[in-house]
Amino acid sequence: MQRKVLIKAIVMMMLLLSVSFDSTVQAVSNSLSGGTYTVGKEIPAGLIQFSISEGTATIYISRESNALLNETLSNDLDSSNHINAKLKDGDEVEVNLNDGASNIEVQQLSNIDLNQISAGYYEIGSDIPPGTYTLSIDHPRDDYDMAYINIYDNQSMEKDSFAVYPGEGPFEITASEGEKIYISSLRGTMFFKEKILVPQSITINKSNFSLMVNRTVQLTATVKPSTAINKSVVWTSSNPSIATVDTRGNVKAIKAGKTSITATAQGDTAIKNSVEVTVTDIVPTSLKLSRSALNITNNQTVKITATVAPTNAVNKTIVWKSSNNKVATVDSKGNIKGIANGSAAITATSQANPKVYKKVNVKVSTKTVKINKTSLSLIAGKTGTLAATVSPADSTNKDVTWKSSNKKIATVDSKGKVTGKAKGTATITATVQGAKAAKVKVTVTPPVAAKSVKLNRTMVTLGKGKTLTLSATVSPSNTTNKTVRWKSSNTKVAKVNSSGKVTAVGAGTAKITAITTNGKTHTATITVPYVKSLSAGKWKAGKDLPAGRYKITTKSGSGNLFIGLETDRPVNEILSDGKDGFGVTVVTTDIKAGDSIEILGLDSVQFTRVSHVKSNTLHSGYWTVGKDISAGKYRITTPSEAGNLIIYRGDYLLVNEILSSQPDDYSVTSVTTTLKNGDRIMISNLDRVKFTRK
Numbered sequence: 001m002q003r004k005v006l007i008k009a010i011v012m013m014m015l016l017l018s019v020s021f022d023s024t025v026q027a028v029s030n031s032l033s034g035g036t037y038t039v040g041k042e043i044p045a046g047l048i049q050f051s052i053s054e055g056t057a058t059i060y061i062s063r064e065s066n067a068l069l070n071e072t073l074s075n076d077l078d079s080s081n082h083i084n085a086k087l088k089d090g091d092e093v094e095v096n097l098n099d100g101a102s103n104i105e106v107q108q109l110s111n112i113d114l115n116q117i118s119a120g121y122y123e124i125g126s127d128i129p130p131g132t133y134t135l136s137i138d139h140p141r142d143d144y145d146m147a148y149i150n151i152y153d154n155q156s157m158e159k160d161s162f163a164v165y166p167g168e169g170p171f172e173i174t175a176s177e178g179e180k181i182y183i184s185s186l187r188g189t190m191f192f193k194e195k196i197l198v199p200q201s202i203t204i205n206k207s208n209f210s211l212m213v214n215r216t217v218q219l220t221a222t223v224k225p226s227t228a229i230n231k232s233v234v235w236t237s238s239n240p241s242i243a244t245v246d247t248r249g250n251v252k253a254i255k256a257g258k259t260s261i262t263a264t265a266q267g268d269t270a271i272k273n274s275v276e277v278t279v280t281d282i283v284p285t286s287l288k289l290s291r292s293a294l295n296i297t298n299n300q301t302v303k304i305t306a307t308v309a310p311t312n313a314v315n316k317t318i319v320w321k322s323s324n325n326k327v328a329t330v331d332s333k334g335n336i337k338g339i340a341n342g343s344a345a346i347t348a349t350s351q352a353n354p355k356v357y358k359k360v361n362v363k364v365s366t367k368t369v370k371i372n373k374t375s376l377s378l379i380a381g382k383t384g385t386l387a388a389t390v391s392p393a394d395s396t397n398k399d400v401t402w403k404s405s406n407k408k409i410a411t412v413d414s415k416g417k418v419t420g421k422a423k424g425t426a427t428i429t430a431t432v433q434g435a436k437a438a439k440v441k442v443t444v445t446p447p448v449a450a451k452s453v454k455l456n457r458t459m460v461t462l463g464k465g466k467t468l469t470l471s472a473t474v475s476p477s478n479t480t481n482k483t484v485r486w487k488s489s490n491t492k493v494a495k496v497n498s499s500g501k502v503t504a505v506g507a508g509t510a511k512i513t514a515i516t517t518n519g520k521t522h523t524a525t526i527t528v529p530y531v532k533s534l535s536a537g538k539w540k541a542g543k544d545l546p547a548g549r550y551k552i553t554t555k556s557g558s559g560n561l562f563i564g565l566e567t568d569r570p571v572n573e574i575l576s577d578g579k580d581g582f583g584v585t586v587v588t589t590d591i592k593a594g595d596s597i598e599i600l601g602l603d604s605v606q607f608t609r610v611s612h613v614k615s616n617t618l619h620s621g622y623w624t625v626g627k628d629i630s631a632g633k634y635r636i637t638t639p640s641e642a643g644n645l646i647i648y649r650g651d652y653l654l655v656n657e658i659l660s661s662q663p664d665d666y667s668v669t670s671v672t673t674t675l676k677n678g679d680r681i682m683i684s685n686l687d688r689v690k691f692t693r694k
Contacts, residue, residue, distance in 0.1 A: 031103040032095045040089030047109040047127055049118075051082035055101025060094040061085055061121070066156065069121045069182060073104065080141075080187040084109065084120030086127050114194070119147070119186040125177040132195040132227060134170035141187035148185050154178030164190070174227075197227045199265035201273075208276040211243065211253040214312055215282075219249040219275070221263035230267030237261055243277050253279040281314040284350040287358045294362045295392030296328075296338040297434070302394060304334040304360055306348045315352035322346050328362045338364040365392050367435040369400065376428070376442045378410065378420035379480045386416040386440060388430040397433040404428055410442045420444040447480035450516040461527045461610075462494065462504040470500040470524055472514040484514045494526040504528040507609070530609040536602055542593030550607045552587040559601025563591060569622045573684060575602065584643075584687050588621035616691045620684050626677035634691040636671040637661075643685030645671060654679065659686065 032050075037043050050059055056074040060067070068091070071083045087093075095104055112127050116139065122128050137147060143166065151160040151173065159179065164171060172195065175181065183190065205220040223231040235245040239259035245251045251261055258278050265271040290305040308316040320330040327342035336346055341364050349357040372387040390398040402412045409426040412418045418428060423446050431437045456471045474482040486496040489511035496502045496512050507530040513523045532545055536559070541547055552561065558576035565572065569590065574583030588610065591597070599605050612627035616634075620643070625631055636645065642660035646653070660667035672694065675681075683689050 030106050032093070032106060033103050034095050034097045037093045037095070039087045039091040039093065043087065043093055043106060044108055045087050045089050045091075047084060047086050047112070047122075049082055049084050049107045049109055049120075051105045051107070053081070053102045053105070056098045057101050057104055058096045059083065059104065060096075061087070062092045062094075063088065063090070069184065071119065071184060080119050080185075082118060084112070084118050084122070086121060086123045114192040116189040117183065117192055118189055119183045122181045122183070124175040124179040124181065128175060128181065128192065129194075130175055130177050131229065132172065132174045132197065133192045134172050134195060135164055136168075136170040136191050136193075137164055137166045137186070137188060138191040139189045140166040145188050146185060147183050147190060149173075150182040150184075151175070152180045152182070156180070197225065197229050199223045199228045199231070199267045199271045200225055202233065202263050202265055202271055204263060204273050204275050206275055208278070210278045210280055211251065212280055212282045213253050213255060213314065216250055216252045219245070219251060219261060219263070221249065221273070223265055223267070223271075228267055230265075232266040233263040234266060235261065235263055242279050251277060253277070255279060256281050281352075282310060282312055283353040284308045284313045284316065284356045285310060285353070287318075287348060287350060287356050289348060289358045289360060291360055292358075294336060294360055295394045296336075296362065296364055297367045297392060297395045298338050298340060298364060300394075300396060301335055301337045304330075304336060304346070304348070306334060306358070308350065308356075313352065315350075317351040319349045319351050320346065321349070327364050336360065336362060338362070341365050363392065367391065367395050367432070369430055369432040369435045369438050371428075371430050371438045371440050373440055376418060376440055378418065378442060378444050379447050380420045380422055380444055381447055381480065383417055383419045386412070386418060386428060386430070388416060388432075388438065390432050390435065395434075399432070401431045402428065403431070404442075409444055418442055448476065448478050449518050450474045450479045450482070450520050451476060453484060453514050453516050453520045453522045455512075455514055455522045455524050458524050459527075460502075460524060461529060462502065463608075464504050464506060464528055464531060466504050468502045468526075470496075470502060470512060470514070472500065472522065474516055474520075481517050484516055487513045487515060489513070493528050502526055507531070527611075532607050533604045534597065534599060534607065535604055536599045539597040539599070541591045541595040541597060545591065545597065545607060546609075547591060547593045547595075548609045549590045549611065550588070551610045552589070552605060552607055553585065554602050554605045556603040557601070558583050559599065561587065561602075561605065562596070562598040562600075563589065564595040567592070567595060569682070571621070571684075573620055575605065584620045584685060586619050586621075586687065588619065588623070590622060616693075618681065618683060618689050618691070619687050621682075623681040623683070625675045625679040625681065629675065629681075629691060631675050631677045631679075633674040633694040634672070635694055636673070636689060636691055637669065638686050638689050640686045640688055642667050643683065645686075645689065646682040647673065647675070648680045648682075649676065649678075659689065 039045050052073040054075055058072050060070045072079050073081055075081050124130055147164045149162050153159045201224045203222045211217055221233045235249050237243055237245045237259050242257040242259040243251055243253050245261050256279050260274045260276050262272055262274040286309045288307045294302055306318045320334055322328055322330050322344050324344035327340055327344040328336055328338055330336045330346045344362045346360040346362055347357055368391050370389050376384050378384050388400045402416055404410055404412045404426050406426040409422055409424040410418055410420055412428050424444055426442050428440045428442055429437050452475045454473050462468055472484045486500055488494055488496050492506050493508035493510035494502050494504050502512055507528050510526045511523050512526055513521050515521050554575050555577050558574055558580055561573045561575040563571035571589055573587055576583035576585055578585040638659050639661050642658055645657050645659040647655035655671055655673055657671050658667035663669050
């Protein structure tokens with residue numbers, strides 16, 4: 001390497017600049033003429049030797065547009081007559097034959113002889129084993145023979161390059177798996193001599209250590225130097241009955257004792273290292289008791305269960321002890337017995353590991369029974385429940401027996417439920433075995449009858465299919481039985497359930513009555529209005545729609561509504577669903593038999609039969625003073641844009657104005673007048689007209 005060194009990058013650039021020849025190639029098995037060939041089709045993949053017997057030829061091999069090698073083959077003394085290359089499917093091989101040259105022969109090689117390596121392109125791992133080698137040209141063609149060496153990493157990046165001459169070296173290289181070696185210009189053969197490195201020492205990742213029975217730990221042995229060829233070790237245990245070790249260094253503790261675990265280098269059995277393992281029994285690490293506290297009586301015994309962890313602990317024996325044997329004692333099986341009133345702590349301790357222990361706080365007391373009430377007042381026919389508490393909480397025989405001193409006054413069942421029977425007093429007694437009985441005085445008074453019932457609503461208009469829940473208030477407030485039942489006078493109009501929920505069924509009027517247990521009643525009148533929908537078209541009142549007073553609305557956009565144009569109460573409105581802010585959303589008027597009805601631009605108009613209302617806010621339609629609004633003096637305004645307000649008194653036109661929410665040259669913002677019973681009011685194109693008393 002002290003002589004000329006070739007920079008392989010220049011060669012690779014020359015390879016990339018070489019010109020490809022466009023030739024038609026026939027499939028061959030063992031010889032190549034001039035042209036381009038594809039590995040996997042015309043040339044098999046693998047380690048291939050290309051050779052020439054006559055003349056001179058160049059061979060260029062590329063992989064995915066990248067040059068692998070470019071060599072000249074010749075049978076003269078200046079060039080090598082063969083070259084080896086490790087090829088993959090898809091590689092391209094271009095052959096150029098000089099005049100008079102023979103075809104290039106193709107031969108697939110099974111392996112490489114490291115003693116005689118020719119020029120070529122080789123892969124580390126498949127052609128040449130990984131390792132450290134010394135290189136020398138041991139069989140040159142002549143004194144001028146030489147080899148250019150280029151080494152590429154597994155990413156095909158150049159790692160090293162140098163030239164080797166006969167009589168120089170040897171040169172040392174370290175070849176790793178996946179790397180490539182390109183040997184060019186060599187006419188003879190080279191010698192790749194593997195440098196054998198043997199182990200010098202072994203280190204183990206743990207020093208002497210302890211291990212519990214049935215536990216495992218993995219040891220790792222590191223062979224040095226790192227260049228040693230054989231880094232495998234053999235693991236052995238000096239006493240497998242104490243602890244075993246497998247081929248991977250996994251040590252398993254078998255029984256208490258000591259043993260040595262040794263790692264011996266396979267590359268040199270004289271190199272070894274050992275660690276001492278002390279195997280100990282598995283001891284308890286935690287303790288759990290079935291109870292942490294007890295409240296018991298004298299002479300009562302309760303067994304406490306102790307659970308030791310881990311479950312494979314060798315010695316699970318528990319030592320029990322009482323802090324006060326005059327209050328409570330405990331035996332070796334965890335049976336705790338109450339001796340006298342007071343407190344004591346019972347301790348459970350692991351025999352194998354005294355650091356592991358738990359305590360049970362024990363309280364011993366006299367057994368008692370207490371009732372949650374000292375007295376109970378009931379109305380005859382009513383019930384009340386008494387609850388008995390038995391102490392201490394963990395005492396046995398806690399069943400309570402209930403008894404009444406006078407069953408004609410009050411009775412009691414097995415669960416403490418007391419029922420008042422008649423006016424008077426009785427004593428209810430709760431008895432528990434081993435405790436003093438507890439007593440409660442029960443006073444029973446006569447029932448209070450209902451004097452009246454009142455509903456929250458008395459007049460309701462409810463659309464068909466709609467619901468309303470009525471509530472009934474029974475007086476006086478201390479009435480014994482406030483239960484009411486409900487009844488409808490006409491279930492075809494409205495029905496009612498047991499909770500007072502009313503459902504409108506069909507048009508008409510029904511009486512909903514609430515009735516107390518002693519016959520007191522109150523009634524609400526439910527009116528379900530008649531509703532009919534008409535589509536666009538011409539209709540006749542009395543035939544297509546019954547005569548009556550109607551509130552008219554729509555849910556289908558806006559359009560024209562004409563009713564009784566030939567009468568003294570004509571309707572000429574743009575009716576709207578209110579979404580476009582145009583027209584009116586409701587009209588109320590009387591429709592008589594024979595009146596014409598015409599609907600334009602609307603899919604559905606709803607006619608809902610209504611009664612006259614008393615209100616100070618009216619909308620488009622016809623209204624009568626005394627029926628729809630009370631007589632009196634009013635200031636009339638509107639928040640809507642503008643519309644007509646006409647008021648008749650008999651045949652006399654009392655008011656005829658364009659009423660608007662904003663002043664302009666054609667309308668007024670208010671009208672003040674006195675209304676008398678019988679006056680008729682016509683409003684058009686206004687959704688809201690307010691009558692304010694003066």
